[in-house]
Amino acid sequence: MNRILVVVAHPDDETILCGGTLALLARAGAEVHVLCATRGEGGELGEPPLCERTDLGRVREQEMRCAVQALGGINVEFLDYTDPTVGENEVLHPYTDDFDQLTTCLCDYIQQLRPEAVITHGSNGEYGHPAHVLTHRAALAAMPDDVSLYTFSPSFSAHPRPRLANADDSADLILDISPVFEKKVAAAQCHRTQNALFVRRSSKRAGRQLSISEVLMKVEGLHRVSASTNNLSDQLFESLLAPWKRLHDVETSA
Numbered sequence: 005m006n007r008i009l010v011v012v013a014h015p016d017d018e019t020i021l022c023g024g025t026l027a028l029l030a031r032a033g034a035e036v037h038v039l040c041a042t043r044g045e046g047g048e049l050g051e052p053p054l055c056e057r058t059d060l061g062r063v064r065e066q067e068m069r070c071a072v073q074a075l076g077g078i079n080v081e082f083l084d085y086t087d088p089t090v091g092e093n094e095v096l097h098p099y100t101d102d103f104d105q106l107t108t109c110l111c112d113y114i115q116q117l118r119p120e121a122v123i124t125h126g127s128n129g130e131y132g133h134p135a136h137v138l139t140h141r142a143a144l145a146a147m148p149d150d151v152s153l154y155t156f157s158p159s160f161s162a163h164p165r166p167r168l169a170n171a172d173d174s175a176d177l178i179l180d181i182s183p184v185f186e187k188k189v190a191a192a193q194c195h196r197t198q199n200a201l202f203v204r205r206s207s208k209r210a211g212r213q214l215s216i217s218e219v220l221m222k223v224e225g226l227h228r229v230s231a232s233t234n235n236l237s238d239q240l241f242e243s244l245l246a247p248w249k250r251l252h253d254v255e256t257s258a
């Protein structure tokens with residue numbers, strides 16, 4: 005059994021940023037685990053609000069459990085950090101100042117789970133979110149030599165949502181996720197409190213009202229930060245994610 009661990013900062017990151025990849029991995033028989041640092045307590049409440057602020061963590065935990073089921077029976081656990089609310093002028097915040105404690109936490113988790121590969125946020129935190137950058141750095145610091153580290157939403161010319169692309173991470177693998185796109189849509193629909201936000205932002209940029217499925221990326225990528233010493237994980241991804249497209253195929257067909 006191939007075991008993959010995905011480390012994210014907030015509920016919904018797993019679906020929006022790599023839901024198709026996770027669904028493909030699960031469909032191929034990998035044992036996929038998501039570890040989420042917070043319950044997204046600082047996020048949106050929904051439009052109109054679906055709960056009180058004090059209840060949002062509990063509601064988003066349930067949304068996340070629904071989403072990972074929709075992606076294909078993926079496991080999820082939480083690290084119990086609290087997600088701070090968005091500050092004035094939409095200023096975003098990380099969920100802890102204690103980097104060493106977070107790294108130790110991740111290190112212990114990885115030692116216990118013993119995944120073959122870890123997938124996490126990119127080095128630019130996608131759109132620069134400090135909680136995503138923090139999660140990336142802590143995962144990097146926590147990685148043992150015999151586990152490969154990959155990051156999602158790398159940069160490539162045909163990236164469907166350039167705002168979410170990590171400018172400093174090149175794509176090593178680009179995936180056409182259309183075979184599992186309906187699972188990704190179902191997972192995104194589970195994140196009921198956050199849906200209005202995804203759709204509002206993208207609709208504003210598009211200049212028309214979009215649906216959830218129009219907002220979600222149908223192509224996803226991975227950047228390889230470090231291959232394990234035995235180099236098993238590249239072969240693992242290639243076999244699990246077949247049929248997959250190499251960078252060249254996607255860029256020339258786009």
Ligand SMILES: [Zn+2]
Nearest residue numbers: 013014017136
């Ligand atoms: Zn996030």
